[in-house]
Amino acid sequence: MSNIGFTAYLKRDLLLSYRRLGEAASPLMFFLLVSILIPLGVSPDPERLAELAPGMMWVMALLATLLSTEGLFATDHQDGSLEQMLIAPQLLALPVLGKVTAHWLVTGLPLTMVSPLIGLMLSLPPVAMVPMMASLAVGTACLSLIGAVGAALTVSLRKGGLLLSILVIPLYIPVIIFGSAAVQTAVDGFNWLGPLAILAAMLCAAIALCPLAIAGALRLVSSN
Amino acid sequence: MASNRDWTWFYRLGSPRWFYETTGRWLPWLWTLTLLLLTTGLVWGLGYAPQDAKQGNSFRIIYLHVPVSFLALAGYYLMAIAGAIGLIWKMKLSYMVMKSAAPIGAALTFLALFTGAVWGKPTWGTYWVWDARITSMLILLFLYLGVLALQYAFHSQESGNKASAILALVGTVNIPIIYKSVDWWYTLHQPATIKLTSAPSMHIDMFQPLLMMIIALYCFYALALILFTRAEILQRERKAAWVCELALQADKDSAGEAEE
Numbered sequence: 001m002s003n004i005g006f007t008a009y010l011k012r013d014l015l016l017s018y019r020r021l022g023e024a025a026s027p028l029m030f031f032l033l034v035s036i037l038i039p040l041g042v043s044p045d046p047e048r049l050a051e052l053a054p055g056m057m058w059v060m061a062l063l064a065t066l067l068s069t070e071g072l073f074a075t076d077h078q079d080g081s082l083e084q085m086l087i088a089p090q091l092l093a094l095p096v097l098g099k100v101t102a103h104w105l106v107t108g109l110p111l112t113m114v115s116p117l118i119g120l121m122l123s124l125p126p127v128a129m130v131p132m133m134a135s136l137a138v139g140t141a142c143l144s145l146i147g148a149v150g151a152a153l154t155v156s157l158r159k160g161g162l163l164l165s166i167l168v169i170p171l172y173i174p175v176i177i178f179g180s181a182a183v184q185t186a187v188d189g190f191n192w193l194g195p196l197a198i199l200a201a202m203l204c205a206a207i208a209l210c211p212l213a214i215a216g217a218l219r220l221v222s223s224n
Numbered sequence: 225m226a227s228n229r230d231w232t233w234f235y236r237l238g239s240p241r242w243f244y245e246t247t248g249r250w251l252p253w254l255w256t257l258t259l260l261l262l263t264t265g266l267v268w269g270l271g272y273a274p275q276d277a278k279q280g281n282s283f284r285i286i287y288l289h290v291p292v293s294f295l296a297l298a299g300y301y302l303m304a305i306a307g308a309i310g311l312i313w314k315m316k317l318s319y320m321v322m323k324s325a326a327p328i329g330a331a332l333t334f335l336a337l338f339t340g341a342v343w344g345k346p347t348w349g350t351y352w353v354w355d356a357r358i359t360s361m362l363i364l365l366f367l368y369l370g371v372l373a374l375q376y377a378f379h380s381q382e383s384g385n386k387a388s389a390i391l392a393l394v395g396t397v398n399i400p401i402i403y404k405s406v407d408w409w410y411t412l413h414q415p416a417t418i419k420l421t422s423a424p425s426m427h428i429d430m431f432q433p434l435l436m437m438i439i440a441l442y443c444f445y446a447l448a449l450i451l452f453t454r455a456e457i458l459q460r461e462r463k464a465a466w467v468c469e470l471a472l473q474a475d476k477d478s479a480g481e482a483e484e
Contacts, residue, residue: 149394153387157377166373167391170366173359174401213394220311220386221378 005088005095013102016075027068027107028114034060035118046123053122054183057132058139058176060118061111065140066172068107069147070164072099073155073218082155082218092215097207100148100214108140131186131196138199139179145203145210146171152217175202238315240457241466247450254447261440269433276430282346287433289339291441293361296336297399299329299445300364303371304396307389317453319385320460322392323375324452328445330368337361360402367395381460 017024038056039049076082085095115136116129124132150168154160182195236242269287276283303325310318340358341351352358371388378384426434461467 149390153374153391154377156383160377163373163377166366167370170363170370170398171394173363177359213390217387217390220390221383 005090006098006101009085009095009098010102013099014105017102017106023071024106025110027064028110030067031060031064031111032114032118034063035122038122049123050125050187053119053124054128054132054187055180057115057118057122057124058136058180058183061115061136061140062143062172062176064111065107065143066147066165066168068103069144069151069168070161072103072148072151074151074160077155086219092218093211096148096152096214096218097211100144100211103148104141104144108144109137111140112136125187127189128183128186131192132183134196135179135182135192135199138196138203139175142175142199142203142206143172145206146175149210149213149217152214153221155218156221175199178202238313238317240317240320240461241464243317244454244457247454251447251450254443254450258440258443258447261436261443265433265437265440269437273433274427274429279347282343285339285343287437289336289343290434291438292332292339293336294438295441295445296329296332296361296364297402298442299325299332300368300392300399301396302449303329303368304392307392310385311389311393316385316460317457319389320456321449321453322371322385322389324449324456326368326372326375326388328448328452330365330372332445333361333365333368337365357402360398363398364395364402367391367398371395 035057038052042052043049073082076085086092088095112133115132118124119129119132147164147168149171150164153167154164157163178195178199182192182199185195186192266287270284273284273287275281303322306318306322306325309315310322337358340361344353345351371392374388374391375384378387458467458470
């Protein structure tokens with residue numbers, strides 16, 4: 001386990017995020033602030049909010065994750081440590097998985113932890129709280145992995161941010177469909193483990209395949 | 225033994241110049257065939273096929289909608305496979321084909337969505353509904369546009385090629401979802417009428433023009449792909465001697481005509 005690079009890069013990225021806690025917390029801040037916009041912009045009526053809450057919270061979580069995916073490989077590319085990763089003897093897929101895991105621990109997991117609070121503010125029915133947390137935990141992991149593929153493809157571009165969104169959102173759509181379906185199913189009173197299982201299956205496929213796609217993309221396009 | 229055989233024919237397939245010259249010979253036939261099939265199919269389907277029992281005449285848009293959707297899906301596979309060949313064997317011709325397939329596929333997908341919307345208004349009462357197949361076709365449109373955008377985003381042609389190829393491959397998972405979405409989800413869109421292993425569930429008189437239109441669209445796709453790829457070859461190989469000669473020859477021809 002010691003020389004495949006997964007834990008090394010996981011620890012490295014967590015340490016780097018810890019040193020820049022402000023930057024690391026910005027997706028969370030975005031999620032919180034934007035969630036305030038819904039009652040202000042649409043309607044503060046609790047019943048209407050309860051109808052919108054599952055989907056809107058998922059959309060906000062998706063956007064917050066999307067914004068933070070830009071910087072996944074950018075800083076490493078700028079200071080040259082990405083090249084060190086490329087020429088290292090380890091299989092590139094595993095350090096990459098370590099980086100993406102660190103990214104999820106710093107963005108997706110706090111989002112999940114904070115979601116009951118946001119749910120409270122948006123009148124999310126109490127029965128949907130646990131499904132919301134479960135679907136967000138699994139779903140944001142998928143989003144981190146898929147977003148990292150887009151980040152790897154656009155790492156060497158200067159204005160890569162917008163292009164990243166265009167590339168990655170079509171791939172995000174299945175995740176958000178099943179994620180918000182899990183919460184909505186719970187609100188409607190049915191068994192929400194079905195959509196959650198599909199989300200989990202997507203996560204398994206993503207863990208297996210995305211690191212390979214990311215590694216391939218990094219190798220091929222890190223020189224513009 | 226395989227190494228004693230002459231594999232030149234295989235390597236020649238990867239030469240842009242060979243492709244340009246060979247397809248130049250095919251073009252007149254392809255144009256004739258495509259126009260013939262398209263006109264016959266459209267006139268037959270729009271004019272002479274029998275009316276539908278429930279939908280009356282508005283079902284006739286099927287003769288555009290179904291072939292175009294077929295091609296949008298098939299075109300994506302073609303683009304992804306061309307990208308894969310380019311990545312594995314590093315064939316630049318394959319990348320050119322992939323790049324040419326992107327705008328054609330995007331246009332076909334848009335046409336499929338548009339004809340579907342036009343068909344939906346009189347039959348379902350709405351132009352748009354967020355069901356599985358329509359939503360996944362919309363995703364397909366954005367995937368095509370993404371592949372195209374990525375091509376133009378990079379300074380080096382090589383990086384652009386490879387990035388687009390990777391994106392095309394990553395998006396391939398969407399095609400089975402589109403195809404099977406009408407079976408997996410309870411959806412407004414009707415299930416598959418044309419099946420591989422059993423008779424189609426529509427009347428043979430309606431089915432024959434549909435088949436002709438599908439073949440016509442395949443010919444049209446081949447024609448469009450060849451035309452776009454030829455343009456791409458000329459652009460990418462513009463510094464090669466054979467392209468310069470071609471351009472000079474064209475200049476001389478048009479100068480000769482102007483003099484007369």
